[in-house]
Amino acid sequence: MRYEIQEVRHEIRDCRSVADVLAGHDEAELPTVVARHVGECLRCQAELSGLRRLRRSLRELADAPVGVDPALHHEILFALDRADERSNRRLVRATAATIGGLAAAAGVIVVASRQIRSIRLAG
Numbered sequence: 001m002r003y004e005i006q007e008v009r010h011e012i013r014d015c016r017s018v019a020d021v022l023a024g025h026d027e028a029e030l031p032t033v034v035a036r037h038v039g040e041c042l043r044c045q046a047e048l049s050g051l052r053r054l055r056r057s058l059r060e061l062a063d064a065p066v067g068v069d070p071a072l073h074h075e076i077l078f079a080l081d082r083a084d085e086r087s088n089r090r091l092v093r094a095t096a097a098t099i100g101g102l103a104a105a106a107g108v109i110v111v112a113s114r115q116i117r118s119i120r121l122a123g
Helices: 005-011 015-024 032-040 042-063 070-122
Strands: none
Touching: 015 032, 015 042, 032 042
């Protein structure tokens, strides 16, 4: 959640509100009033330091290769294929039902229009 500078001025009542702003901004984008508070408050400096460590760890995790057991990889792909086949079968059934419903509606319209025409010719 990003705060505009004007909003932040009204919300800095305690370190908890500053922690919310710290979590929602990059350090370079901190509103001036928040940066000033962090510069003076040891508790918020510790919070910012913890967030730096967390961001660094997350970046390292994003680049780390993940080893996956080949059997597990096969099972996952197999389960996805099965789920895909089921959804394809459902789609075919739904399409067939829709086409059947449209055909029935067209049949009703044809029969009704013939009856109306025969009534006009008779009348």
